Amino acid sequence: MVEKGANIDLLFRNGLKDYEVLPPAEAWNAILPVIRKRQRPVIFLRSAALIAVLLSISFLAYKWSEQLSEPSDTQFLALDQAPAGSQGSSADPVLTRRPTAAKRQTTAIRNNLVQNLPASAKPASQSNPVQSDPDMITEPDYMNLRSDMMAPANIQTLKNTSFISGNEKTIYKDLYDYGIEEQEKKTDKWSLTAMASPTYYMRPELNNSEISNQIASSEQPKLSYSGGVGFSYKISKKLSIQSGLYYSSIGNQVDDIFSFAGFRPFDLSKGDHNFEVMTSSGKIYTENPDVFLIDMSGDRVMTKYTNDVFDPLKAKLSYVNNSLFQSFSYLELPVILRYKLIDKSIDFNLIGGLSYNLLVSNSVHTVIDGNKYNVGKTAGLNPFMVSSSLGMGMEYNISEKISLNLEPTFRYFINPFNNIQSFGSHPYSFGVFSGLSYKF
Amino acid sequence: MPEIKNIIKGCLAGNRRDQELLYRRHAARLYAVCLQYSGNDDEASDILQEGFIKIYENLIHYKHEGSFEGWMHRIVVNTALEKFRSKHNLYRVDDIDDIPEPDSAPETEDYSGLEAVDLLDIIRELPPKYRMVFNLFAIEGYSHKEISQMVNISEGTSKSNLSRARIILQKKVNLYTGLKKSVVNG
Numbered sequence: 001m002v003e004k005g006a007n008i009d010l011l012f013r014n015g016l017k018d019y020e021v022l023p024p025a026e027a028w029n030a031i032l033p034v035i036r037k038r039q040r041p042v043i044f045l046r047s048a049a050l051i052a053v054l055l056s057i058s059f060l061a062y063k064w065s066e067q068l069s070e071p072s073d074t075q076f077l078a079l080d081q082a083p084a085g086s087q088g089s090s091a092d093p094v095l096t097r098r099p100t101a102a103k104r105q106t107t108a109i110r111n112n113l114v115q116n117l118p119a120s121a122k123p124a125s126q127s128n129p130v131q132s133d134p135d136m137i138t139e140p141d142y143m144n145l146r147s148d149m150m151a152p153a154n155i156q157t158l159k160n161t162s163f164i165s166g167n168e169k170t171i172y173k174d175l176y177d178y179g180i181e182e183q184e185k186k187t188d189k190w191s192l193t194a195m196a197s198p199t200y201y202m203r204p205e206l207n208n209s210e211i212s213n214q215i216a217s218s219e220q221p222k223l224s225y226s227g228g229v230g231f232s233y234k235i236s237k238k239l240s241i242q243s244g245l246y247y248s249s250i251g252n253q254v255d256d257i258f259s260f261a262g263f264r265p266f267d268l269s270k271g272d273h274n275f276e277v278m279t280s281s282g283k284i285y286t287e288n289p290d291v292f293l294i295d296m297s298g299d300r301v302m303t304k305y306t307n308d309v310f311d312p313l314k315a316k317l318s319y320v321n322n323s324l325f326q327s328f329s330y331l332e333l334p335v336i337l338r339y340k341l342i343d344k345s346i347d348f349n350l351i352g353g354l355s356y357n358l359l360v361s362n363s364v365h366t367v368i369d370g371n372k373y374n375v376g377k378t379a380g381l382n383p384f385m386v387s388s389s390l391g392m393g394m395e396y397n398i399s400e401k402i403s404l405n406l407e408p409t410f411r412y413f414i415n416p417f418n419n420i421q422s423f424g425s426h427p428y429s430f431g432v433f434s435g436l437s438y439k440f
Numbered sequence: 441m442p443e444i445k446n447i448i449k450g451c452l453a454g455n456r457r458d459q460e461l462l463y464r465r466h467a468a469r470l471y472a473v474c475l476q477y478s479g480n481d482d483e484a485s486d487i488l489q490e491g492f493i494k495i496y497e498n499l500i501h502y503k504h505e506g507s508f509e510g511w512m513h514r515i516v517v518n519t520a521l522e523k524f525r526s527k528h529n530l531y532r533v534d535d536i537d538d539i540p541e542p543d544s545a546p547e548t549e550d551y552s553g554l555e556a557v558d559l560l561d562i563i564r565e566l567p568p569k570y571r572m573v574f575n576l577f578a579i580e581g582y583s584h585k586e587i588s589q590m591v592n593i594s595e596g597t598s599k600s601n602l603s604r605a606r607i608i609l610q611k612k613v614n615l616y617t618g619l620k621k622s623v624v625n626g
Contacts (some may be wrong), residue, residue: 008613009578011551012559019556020468021475023488028463032490035496036458220456255456305544323457365612 036217052176188401189234189440193244195405195435196227200362201250203427204363214298215280222251224432226284230334238340246332248357254279256296256322259366259375260317263292266310276302281326282380282418284364290376291366323368326378329361330385338393346395349393351407354414357385387413395437407433451499463492466509468525470516476563477575478519487523491516517580521590524572525605551613563614569593570605577602 152230201221231245257277267274267289276291277284278300286293294313295301312319336353359381391409399405412428447465450458474484493526494515503513527579563571572591576582577598582590591598 008609011554011613012563012574012609013579015551015554015556015559016472016476017559018469019472021472021560023467023471024481024485027467027471027485027488028460031463031492031496032456032459034489036456072528109461218456222456253457255460320476 023241032217041422074394078090088317093155125329126253132364139237140290191232191234191240191327191437191439193230193232193242193405193435193437194228195230195407195433197225197407197409197433199226199248199250199254199411199422199429199431201429202433215278215300218255218300219280220255221352222253224250224255224429226433228332231436232336232338235345240338240340243338244384246334246355248328248330248332250328252279252281252321252326252328254284254326256298257301257322257324258294258296258322259320259324259373260294260312261290261320262315262317262374263312264290266292266305266313266315274303274305277324278302279378280318280417281327282378284324285376286378287376288374291320291373295373298323303344320373321366324364324366324375327361327363327365328359328373328381331355331360332357334389347393347395347397347403349395351389351393352393353389355387355389355411358385359383359385364409378418381416381417385413385417401439403437405433405435405437409433444476445504448499448502448508451496454569459496462495466512467492468607469509470512472560473513473516474493474520475560476579477517477524479564479568479570479571483523487516490523491519494519515577521572521576524568528569536572551617553617554613560618562609565612566605566608570601570608571596574609576606 007233038312142365168344203216203219203221226246226248228244229247230242230246232240232242234240263274271283273287274285275284275291276288276295277295292305292310293301293303294307294312330354334353335353336355337351340347341350342348362377364375364377364382366375367373389409391407393405393407396404396406408430409432410428410430413426416426447458447462451462467488471484471488474487474491475481478484478487491512495512498515502508509532565572569591574589574594576587576590577584582600584595587593587598588595593601
């Protein structure tokens, strides 16, 4: 019985091994929406994770930069910290009278410094009647000194003044910092930036018609890129405006449109516009008379060479691919405002503005053996588009003049890609721009 | 033709073309397995769809060790088993075993007229629990102990179901073989 059983087992095991039955055509159509639907949260989660990582990095970088910029000890006695028993008003730090022990030294330092300054920069206070009290630094003195020290040469003088020590640093540090700040205001107003970013474009859902759903489910954006050179001008310490010229390339893959080559001899009309394909970006018009297109899963292809008129397999056309690739290139002129939120060794900026995009290239191709095979163009595209952008920029100063930038940016197109009423979609994109800036 | 590794990578990246390519390459073989485990085409389609969805979802866990086809095959068989259990898990299968013991059938040695499609038809005519036990034991190679745990029956019931399945199959094979011969001989 065992042997008998084994025989029947073997009969079925061997007989059914490698047996194949084609599943019903609708099986794949039932699987596809489920896996696409489940992928969307994954894409969303990935984006959220990316943002979370960027925020974490930003926070850590901020903490780190905070640590770096923290003074190692309390360097100086602030001018408004009047010592006990001083006769000056504590409300007026400039007129604070120094302790007697330091008075002469202060005066000596001041005189020394003033002597080191060029004649033109020497404060007028030398002839000021208040000068008669050598122990007091008067407000006019202070102000004159401040203005004198704005000159770059004098800043250098201050830098080289090594005899300033102890509490006296307080006064001069304040003056020095003020001078440096004023000096910085005059320079580094402009910067030149070169940036590039991979960009991921997305489109919102189209309306719920059958053809719209079919179009949406059969298209997937390709990874695009954007890059260029910009310059920015510092309007104030916190705010700057940026513009420049960028080049961006956007790709879209249209699936389930089968293309065949070798159609030219069968093209009786000798036209170059034999096929139209509905896509979310607009209609693709074929320009290559050699190409034959057929939509295997819907009605997106419009042609007079329908299935009942022409069969590409019977005509022995060469199969090329089952996807079409739309490529669009734009020249961008951005006008971006940048607001500095945190000014540390790593700066954080809020970035927002508009970009004006001019369509410079529009092509549709398919791929055979890794080579592009031209198909045509997408018609009805808006030649001029406006996009808004919002981002968070991080700027790490490598040196005084050069900084490294990282800018995760979200962009939304204000006007649609095409003028077709039912398919006018406003795409949005996410990119992480990185590059270098040079201040001058 | 793209390698399976590249297709898996594409599927993991959400590339629709690779997802479809994976399906087109393996759907026919896996659908045959689904038919083998189900009594009707709708149920087989359901198993195929659920199985493929699990395959896509679990691709990230595939370690590239062993055959990928075998890995997919196991997922589809497990999906069929889950479907079977969901229909029959209200009570132990052996508790409702009221099908009378079939008479044993003489074994035919000449199966030459039988084709895979005939074998599939024969196996699908079995009662669900016999079909499940026979498939798991004779085709997949599981032991009665394993089957008892998988199907939630005792080992004795598994053996009994297998024995009954074999007798029914033998009878049907004889019948098919006889019919085929009579058709061939005119």
